[in-house]
Amino acid sequence: MKVRYRGPNIGVDGLFDGGIYEVMCVDPICGYLRVVDESGEDYLYHPKKPQAICGKYKGGVFEIVEDDERQTLKRAIYG
Secondary structure, three states, X not given: OEEEEEOOOOOOOOOOOOOEEEEEEEOOOOOXXXXXXXXXXXXXXXXXXXXXXXXXXXXXXXXXEEOOOOOHHHHHHHO
């Protein structure tokens, strides 16, 4: 599964505008996306308003690039 991030860059090693990122899974407990960002590590991001936890950077949105056969990303991002 893959998403494209649209919005202001989040930190030095976070999400960059227009970047395409691999989604490892949708966390079954909180519903957040586990995304491998520019750091090369996977972090949890809110599916509808991805932003840094510190609140320092304004968030953006995810667009679906590649979903699985169960449409996991579509359900997580759009409900």
